[in-house]
Amino acid sequence: MSPALATHLKLTQPQLTTIALAGMIGQYPFSAFAGKVIDYYGPWACSLVSAGLFSAGFGLFVREIAKTPIDTVAYNSSLYHRLTVYFFVCSVGTVFSYFSSVFAASKNFPRYMGLATGASTALFGLSPTFLSTVATRYFYHPDTGLDVVHFLQFLAFLCGCVHIVGGFTMHVLPPAEECVLRPFDTDTEDQGELEDECTSLLPKTSSVTSVEVVSNTDDDLRSQSILDVLKDFNFWVLAFVVSVILGSCEMIMSNIGTIVLSLPPRYSPTGSDIATSTQITAISLSNTISRLVVGPLADIVSPITSHLPPGSRGVLGKHLISRIAFLTFSSSVLICTYLWMVVGVHSQGGLGVLSIGAGIAYGCTFAVLPSLLSSIWGIHNLGRNYGVLIYAPFLGTPAFSYLYAFVAAGHAPADGSVCTGVECWRATFEVSGGIVALAFVATLWLWKAWRGKV
Template sequence: MQSLSKAGKILWTGFCINLAIGILYAWSVFKKSLVIDYGWSNADATLPYTVAIVVFAAALLIAGILQDKIGPRKVLILGTSLVGLGMILSGLVASPIALVLTFGVVVGTGIGFGYACLSPAAMKWFHPSRKGFVNGVITAGFGLGAVYLAPLTSQLIETLGIQYSFMVLGAAVIVIAVPLACTINNPPEGYQPEAPKNESLTTANSVKPKDITWKAMLKTPQFYFMWIMFAFASSAGLMVIGNITSIALTQANISDSAYLVGIVAIFNCLGRMGGGILSDKIGGVRTLMLAFVLQGANMLMFGSYSTEITLIIGAIAAGVGYGILLSVFPSLTAEFYGLKNYGTNYGVLYTAWGISGFIGPVIAAFAVDTSGSYTLAYSASAVMVGIALALAFMTKPVGAAQPEIEQEVALA
């Protein structure tokens, strides 16, 4: 009973830490203030956020390697400290280049270090049949950040100004997230999590997989299928998430559409939790197939959304579809390649998300610049999601008996 209590504490502590460091979702508010109050160009005001996404993805890979070697606590303390410090430093600078360094590099690194440690630590405390549930809860915290951080940041800027807002939020991260990070650790050697009571152990994730190194992982076709699926499907989601207010103005002449951002955020969170739980029941690949069908259908129809109600439906579908990806791909990585090297393995796979952060916005910008509408972006996204769906049908579980990896599995 004590171990289960400890597992629950680790899970919900991880959720709260992600909730605190999900500061990326507040950038649209900062950007608006930088453009209006400081007179920055849209490009200058977007650059710190863009750099933060790239650095986030790169830092997650480095942190994954570190936490596999030294455990999650030290890496997590460093990550949360960097987020808080980077935000405080951002309040002390006033130029685009300086903000790229303080927010883009320092905060981006901190978020990557923090985000990388929470899922692997939590999954080790729970039975393998709960990997999807664990990832759903942990990643939901990060996705839920937009629901409270955007209005909170807006209120802070209105009351204190943008520089003090950076510092207040940074101080809050240090006061809240750093102490929580000190409580995260891996289970003791030989720990065996209890199986869920009153439940059949024939669920998709109930069997403990072989632990496979990243080098062996790169020799499996499943990794490349997953990488392409993650990059293409995430691109479609990020394209909508990053442009939903502009889409509303272009297609439905709705100028006050900030509420759509909140709708996407809420259903992104629900998609993460629901997708994680569903993947425990029917398997990660099947859950991804459902997400791809939802995303593909939504992309094919998005060009026809010209009313408030249809845009709300489109925002809900986009949020759910994208959220499922962020909970299922981590679980699938653990399901296919084990937990011992999970931090490194998922860090390598997560580079696909970093690439998607470029693909989606570039496609959207090209479509609008060349045609004045997002139709081309929807079509391209539908094609990418279709490719992801086709690859999902080809993706089978990794077996240690595969000749190209069985030798390295023995060394993992």
């Protein structure tokens, strides 16, 4: 939507970045609160909250655009501030939507948390591809570009209806948890009947590739306060890693439109909206595929045990590698991606590496975070702990985004048009690459500190 908003409302790059940023970082201030709602009430409550927030945010946003004359010659500062607030409201709806989906899945399938989290967040990550396709097919006109007004009206209606349905369906089901517990309870009188109802038809076989685990730590972690978590130095190291990886990726996502506009087409001129949509699709697909792959892969190579109830027994796969390795991989992908942006990109054709790299790192990180937190601090306060950790990008995202915005503004023409040329962002990716390298070193620290735990 950035090109259309810049043309219609006469917004500058820092102002566009601020509006887009409000749609990203608004997810974070209320993440801990959303986590507490999940832990106490359930995912259905978060879904209903997001229904109201999405409908209100998109509805008010489109109202402001619709009543602004097309022939506006200068931007209205109060309009700009209102648009920022409305996009912030939408982003608060995003965190409630995200939490309802992720924790409905992970708490219903605690033994396969990586797969459950990866699959649900993969659909979340796929939504930009779906919505970009809808936008370019049904709301795009070759002569005038994206019809922002009707597209946002569509989003307001769609998001409201979907999340109202989620209010009736997003529940954590106790029977699924009971079938995990009872087959291992040797004191139950109806053991034979429970085995028929809950156990696999094929017996589990033991081999050198699996180990029997007995978990009794999660009951101790149930009473752990948030202050206990914050006193752990390694929590802050993890927060730094998450802040850098997610913050720099979200800087790319919120500014991909103007990054595309800064470069000439590779072969022949094309519409900026179409070129931007292509990059959004690349980010979305790589984000989705990485979540679908990393979630189940983490369950296989790094099975977690802290979510098992006290005294329960089960056979899990052999622990082959720490889940921190997936964060190490994400940071290394970003280092290579940012290096490519500094030395290898001169046209829009080279931006595919940026979109794919950011999507992979972003999806991989989100796919392992819930299970990683469950391994260290237990499942009972998972929503709260996850919400607190997600405050980290609340600092990282604006830092990286404004780094990009002010570097671009410093090289923009005096007439206020969009900045063009690699100088618009080269310094941004040089600085970002150095910071991501520090995050890479921090993941190695955590790998050593949590050896055998995750």
